[in-house]
Amino acid sequence: MSFGVVMICHTALDRVAQVARFWAAGGVPVAIHLDAAVPDAAFDTLRRSLADVDAVGFTRRYRCAWGTWSLVAAAQAGAEMILSRAPHVGHVYLTSGACLPLRPVADLADYLAACPDTDFIESATTADTEWTIGGLDIERFTLRFPFGWKTQRRLFDAYVDLQRRLGFRRRIPPGLTPHLGSQWWCLSRKTLSAILTDPDRARYDRYFRRVWIPDESYFQTLARRHSDRIESRSLTLARFDALGKPYVFYDDHQKVLRRSGFFVARKIWPGAEGLYRGFLSPDLERSRAEPDPMPLERLFRAATERRLRGRPGLYMQSRLPRRDREQGKTAAPYSVFQGFGELFEDFGGWLAQQIPGDVHGHLFAPGRAEFAGGQRGFRGGLSDSARLRDYDPRAFLTSLIWNSRGTRQCFLFGPRDAQEINWFIATDPQAQISVISGAWVVPLFRAGGDFAAIRQEATRLHRIETRHLEILRSVHTQARLRIWTLADFLDDPATPLQAIIDEISPRRQQPLTTLPRMVDLTGFGGFLQKLRNQGLQPRLIGNFPVGHEAMLRGPVQPAARNT
Amino acid sequence: MNLKTLYRLRMMRRRHQLRGLLHRHELKPVSDRTAGIDPSDILVFTTLRNERIRLPWFLNYYRDMGVGHFLMIDNGSDDGSADYLHDQPDVSLWSTRASYRAANFGVSWINHLLRRHGTGHWVLVVDPDELFVYPYCDVRPLRALTDWLDGQGLPSFSAMLLDLYPKGPIGAVPYQEGQDPLEIACWFDSGNYMMRRNAKLHDLWIQGGPRSRAFFSDDPASAPALNKIPLVRWQRGYVYVSSTHALLPRRLNHVYEERGGEMASGCLLHTKFLPVLTQKVAEEMRRREHYAGSAEYAAYRQGLAGGLDLWTEQSERYLNWRQLDTLGLISRGNWL
DSSP: OEEEEEEEEOSOHHHHHHHHHHHHHTTOOEEEEEOTTSOHHHHHHHHHHTTTOTTEEEOOOOOOOTTSTHHHHHHHHHHHHHHHHOTTEEEEEEEETTOEEOSOHHHHHHHHHTSTTOEEOOOEEGGGOOOOGGGOSTHHHHSOOOSOTTTOHHHHHHHHHHHHHHTOOOOOOTTOOOEEOOSOOEEEHHHHHHHHTOTTHHHHHHHHTTSSSGGGTHHHHHHHHHOSOEEOSOSEEOOBOTTSOBOOBOGGGHHHHHHHOOSEEOOBOTTOHHHHHHHTOTTOOOOOOOOOOHHHHHHHHHHHHHHHTOOTTOOBTTBOOOTTOOSSSSSSOEEEEESHHHHEETHHHHHHHHSSSEEEEETTOSSBOOOGGGOSEEGGGEEOBHHHHHHSHHHHHHHHHHHTTTSOEEEEEOTTSOOTTHHHHHTOTTEEEEEEETTTHHHHHHHOOOHHHHHHHHHHHHHHHHHHHHHHTSTTOOSEEEEEEHHHHHHOOHHHHHHHHHHHOTTOOSOOSOOOEEOOOTTHHHHHHHHHHTTOOOGGGOOOOTTGGGGGSSOOOOOOOOO | OOHHHHHHHHHHHHHHHHHHHHHGGGOEEEEOOGGGOOTTOOEEEEEESSOGGGHHHHHHHHHHHTOOEEEEEEESOOSSHHHHHHTOTTEEEEEEOSOTTTTTTTHHHHHHHIIIIITTSEEEEOOTTEEEEOTTTTTSOHHHHHHHHHHHTOOEEOEEEEEOBOSSSTTSSOOOTTSOGGGTOOEEOSSOEEEEEOTTTOOEEEEEHHHHHHHOTTOGGGSOOOOOOOEEEOOTTOEEEETTTEEESGGGGOOSBSSSOOOOBEEEEEOOOSTTHHHHHHHHHHHOOSHHHHHHHHHHHHHHHTTOOOOOTTOEEOOOHHHHHHHTSSBOTTOO
């Protein structure tokens, strides 16, 4: 027992000749179907180039168009030719001109000889198929499709829609259960003969002529009617990408193709000289390996993922998501501290000791971006120029996070900083925002000076922070948010700090042993009262009684950790 | 899209086609070898002025990639560029002494040549200091990419400008003819780019990189555009609108995904910052033929006079396309 090969071809005819010669050299009869659209001169060249090979025959030529009956007619013609001309053949393998055998002929012959009655054809009911293009599954069999999907898409869609609305349905011939699957099958002589000599064939053919993409369903459905042993998988490695286009293989896929164990792969780029030379070599090593799609599946999945989802947090020349379509606004979690820099001396220095990562100053400060360590530039070539940053603050922040993947980014923020980025950060689930509202008043208190000016500045900062808090408290906020008033925070600073640090590095197991040093707040209560007396209602600061600061003078104790 | 916009865009396209026609007389054929172009050839189109020293590397770089023919416009070189190109068997050369600026910075000339000779071909429009890299370019020829784009039904391919610069003052290490420019200028900025979508033509407007931070940090809006769409399956009626930044019809500018995924893209390695820049700057300041009143060149002159060094601690050394892919500057998209 042996097998025969049908090749459906329309282009790269020198490669077709090369592959046909390979099959023939292994004693495999080949039937080539060449698209009628190919000029006769090219056909003659191909025929002449294979004139010395007896095992190769040419079928009647149909003009083939994607998704039409012509491809089934071509496959029928090829199969009939093999079955009639080569009576010793036990299986017929359907391939395309872009298919490349990956293993020695003898490997495949042995494999098929071991299961003489088995039909290798991917064949699933429409209910079980997810990969159908255009969202049509069972409707492929019940609607009519007089318009080309590729050439007359609007008419195609409109007509499908019309039929749906009118409730139009074609009757599926009795005895058939629609099945779908890859076009590239390998059927036993018994099944194939039964399909081709079925007394009802004319009726079935007439029906399938009007089915959409019948090359994915004709044999798949009829094999179910005639076969006793269907292995619902293809021996050909052929997959479609996220957009329904076949994946193409190149020279650099040689290793992974070899490891796959498949007998044939599709599509091969015609220029892949290395693949053709390597896999068509007569001294290819034999093996008994089973086809294993896994290593390639990983590649396919990664490519699909990249095309449909992309790398979260990356904005680049070929990935610029519209707002709310980002699938990840930034690449990694980061922390924003508002008010901490004002309340503690060298909060950044303390934080850098508690967590691994970069701790910046006020990245959005009006003068310059205060990068960690006082650097003038940061990863990726980010500049500390405030103008450059404010020209596109979103690009600045997303680049900073993207460039620092793997290193936690923390920075200070406050009402003195550029505020344009607020909505972006608030709606970013990667952001951890901790706010001590009203803490901006502390530097005013400490700087002292003309009270009228302080009063004016306090009003300005109060208004800015109020607007920011409105954003943070809106229903759109996705960030992890913690807000305390200054008064509440001062009541118990250790617990909130512990919670923030725990969230940043959850694997850190010990409680905080040191806390940042708070600035001297002697006289702060009186200062606030004076602001109130001047008519400012510092709601953001909270309820801070006069004389309260006496409690704060002692060192702050780390919180007892709740376990 | 409403009819008014549609009409305005069509008129804009017509205007650019017409400009191509009007300026075509300025181009004098020096060596017209276009009869030898095979219908399947990938073509390179280039406008140049005094680039003699770069040409040997430039031509060989693209020959190795699989380019079939070069169609070049010499805008009044006096350094022997024209003679050199005249001797190359795969170069067709036109020359003109007309104003670069009046020809929309060369775009009108290129549009005319593209219409005459580019139709039906994959064309690559690049300057002599631009080296095209794309995913897998180390193992797959350019034809693999264009065949794949054909298979995907994509008529154009994005390749943003990536400015490369040397470590140390520009001009410290001399460039020899035929030398790989990347041996000298091999550093780049990996992650400081800004981009937005142009509502009119739907192209991206990308800025950033070393030129933004070194020359335009006080006036970022004036920084040069880095978005480029240099590879197009040309059809009659297509036009470049401004440099190779944008095309009409504007569907050709849809080279980016807006729903979160990544489309495939490449880069033009921009090797402008070689020692030859010094002479160029002096000359261009005199001619004032460049974009935006040559403001860019004024900035360079100032920088060069001060021993400009674009290199910083954060600069990344160029290795290969995979590095650019990992950094997120280019993407393989769904190209396997």
